[in-house]
Amino acid sequence: MTRQRIELAEASPRAARLITALEDVLRREGLCDDRLRELARIRVAQLNGCAYFLALRSAEAIRLGERQERLNELAGWRDSRRFTDSERAALALAETMTKLPADGVPDDVYGAAENLLGPYNLANLIMAVSVANALDRMCLRQTSGGVDVLAGGRRLRFDRLIVCAGLGTDAVARMTGAPGDVRIVPFRGEYYALAGTARDLVRGLIYPVPDPRYPFLGVHLTRRIDGEVLVGPNAVMALALEGYSWRDVDPGDLRRILAWRGTRRLAVRHWRTGVREVLGSLSKGAFLSAARRYVPALTAGDLVRVEGGVRAQAVDRDGALLDDFSVDVQGRVALVRNAPSPAATSSLAIARHIVGLTSVSSF
Incomplete structure (x- = not known):
C-alpha cells in the first residue's frame, strides 16, 4: 500500500x-x-x-483491577485457562467483528455471547468493539513519532504535548481517547464593585476563613492596585461551558454536564449550598448580605454589577470537588485536568514537575 491516504479526522473533524x-x-x-x-x-x-490504543486500553484495564499476567496471555486466550466463559465469548465476538468474514458474524459466536452476556451487555459490547475499530483505523491521535495537532487547517507535530485547556479540557481529553475519571463542571463567579466613597471602607483584602468542603473561597472583598474594590465571587453552576450569564445556555454542554455521575452526586451532597448560591446570583440583597458580614456599613447602592468569569472546576466520579492538581498522562500527552490557583499555575517548580511527567529531559 503506497498511495497516500487522507487524514479522516482532518477531512471530517465533526x-x-x-x-x-x-x-x-x-x-x-x-x-x-x-x-x-x-x-x-x-x-x-x-x-x-494499533500500539497507541493497545497501551492506552491496557493501562485502563490495569486501573480497573485487571491483572498483568492475564493481559500477557490475551493474544492467546484460546489456549489460556485464565479467562472465564463470558470473557471467551466476548473475545470471540470482538475478534470476529474485527476480522469480519464475508458472511458476517457466525450464529454460534453471536449466540454464545448473547447467552452468556445478555442483551444489554451484548449491545454495549458490540458498540464498544465497533467504536474501538473505528478509532484504531482512523489513527486519530498519536503515532510512534509524536503527536499531531490540527489547528486552523494546519497540522502541527510535537514530540510531547502538555494540555492546559481549562473549560475545553474534556473535549481535548476525548480527542486523546482518554475521557478519564474527572470532568469539568463550569461554575460562574459573579462580581460587584464598590461605587463612590464606599471604596474607602476597604483598604486591603478582606477574606473569609475557607470552608474545607469547597475549593471556592466565597464572597470576599479585594482592593485592586487601581483602587477599585471587587466584591465576590459567588459560585453558581453555569448552564454552558462559557455560561457567563443566566442567558448563556448550551443544551449540548448541559446534557454532558448533567450526564456525568459526579455532577449528580455533587448536587445531592451539596444542594443546600447550591440553592444559597443561586439565590445570591438572582438577588442583589442576598449578595449584599454576604458582603455585609465583613463590612456592615455597605448598602445596596454601593454595589455595581461588573463582569464575572467561569471557573473550570474538576469533579470526580464520586462528586468530589478537586482542590489540588490533577494531571493525567496518556502516552505522549499530559492533560492538566485541574489547576487550583493562579499562584500555582504560575509556579516554575510545578511546570518542571509536569514537564517531567512527559519524560522530556530538560526544561
Missing part, C-alpha cells in the same frame, strides 16, 4: 468528534464488568496493530 463522543457515552453506560469491555478493546487493538 464526524471524528462524534465518534470520540460516542466512545465516552459507551464508557459511561458500561458493561456489568468494565474489565470485560477493556479486554475486548485491547484484543481489537492487537488485531489492528
Whole structure:
C-alpha cells in the first residue's frame, strides 16, 4: 500500500468528534464488568496493530483491577485457562467483528455471547468493539513519532504535548481517547464593585476563613492596585461551558454536564449550598448580605454589577470537588485536568514537575 491516504479526522473533524463522543457515552453506560469491555478493546487493538490504543486500553484495564499476567496471555486466550466463559465469548465476538468474514458474524459466536452476556451487555459490547475499530483505523491521535495537532487547517507535530485547556479540557481529553475519571463542571463567579466613597471602607483584602468542603473561597472583598474594590465571587453552576450569564445556555454542554455521575452526586451532597448560591446570583440583597458580614456599613447602592468569569472546576466520579492538581498522562500527552490557583499555575517548580511527567529531559 503506497498511495497516500487522507487524514479522516482532518477531512471530517465533526464526524471524528462524534465518534470520540460516542466512545465516552459507551464508557459511561458500561458493561456489568468494565474489565470485560477493556479486554475486548485491547484484543481489537492487537488485531489492528494499533500500539497507541493497545497501551492506552491496557493501562485502563490495569486501573480497573485487571491483572498483568492475564493481559500477557490475551493474544492467546484460546489456549489460556485464565479467562472465564463470558470473557471467551466476548473475545470471540470482538475478534470476529474485527476480522469480519464475508458472511458476517457466525450464529454460534453471536449466540454464545448473547447467552452468556445478555442483551444489554451484548449491545454495549458490540458498540464498544465497533467504536474501538473505528478509532484504531482512523489513527486519530498519536503515532510512534509524536503527536499531531490540527489547528486552523494546519497540522502541527510535537514530540510531547502538555494540555492546559481549562473549560475545553474534556473535549481535548476525548480527542486523546482518554475521557478519564474527572470532568469539568463550569461554575460562574459573579462580581460587584464598590461605587463612590464606599471604596474607602476597604483598604486591603478582606477574606473569609475557607470552608474545607469547597475549593471556592466565597464572597470576599479585594482592593485592586487601581483602587477599585471587587466584591465576590459567588459560585453558581453555569448552564454552558462559557455560561457567563443566566442567558448563556448550551443544551449540548448541559446534557454532558448533567450526564456525568459526579455532577449528580455533587448536587445531592451539596444542594443546600447550591440553592444559597443561586439565590445570591438572582438577588442583589442576598449578595449584599454576604458582603455585609465583613463590612456592615455597605448598602445596596454601593454595589455595581461588573463582569464575572467561569471557573473550570474538576469533579470526580464520586462528586468530589478537586482542590489540588490533577494531571493525567496518556502516552505522549499530559492533560492538566485541574489547576487550583493562579499562584500555582504560575509556579516554575510545578511546570518542571509536569514537564517531567512527559519524560522530556530538560526544561
